[in-house]
Amino acid sequence: MKARGFTLIELMITVAIVGILAAIALPAYNSYTTKAKRNQAKAVMLNLSQMEERYYTNNYTYYTVSTAPPTAEPQGWANYAGTSMAARTYDLSVATAGASTVPATYIITATPSNGFSDTQCGTLTLDNAGNKGSTLGNASPCW
DSSP states (O other): OOOOSOOHHHHHHHHHHHHHHHHHHHHHHHHHHHHHHHHHHHHHHHHHHHHHHHHHHHHSSOOOBOSSOOSSOOTTOOSEEESSSTTEEEEEEEEEEOOSSSOOEEEEEEEEOTTOOOTTTOSEEEETTOOEEESSSOSTTTO
């Protein structure tokens, strides 16, 4: 009678192949998800920038947005990037400045939060002049 099944060597080779594939695929997947979350934050920042300009056109001042949960923000303004406040990956804020002698300005800041970290870019920034930045390294791969 002939025995059927896998030998220990065949099983070990299979486990080794799966381990090698996982070692290659996992970092690529993590990089992909980080880039997707960063792109979502950038989209929210660009939307906030457009809303700031629209608000300025009507009110001659920019609107300040804090990272605290919104209380009476105008419709459509967001202070987070993610599917919900509980599942957010970035906290967004808008700091404004300006007086009668200085043109009004704003800077939008997206800070990784809720357990998410972006080791390549860190915090993203966008100002009223369209200048884009990041706290870690060069802004060009981040934007």
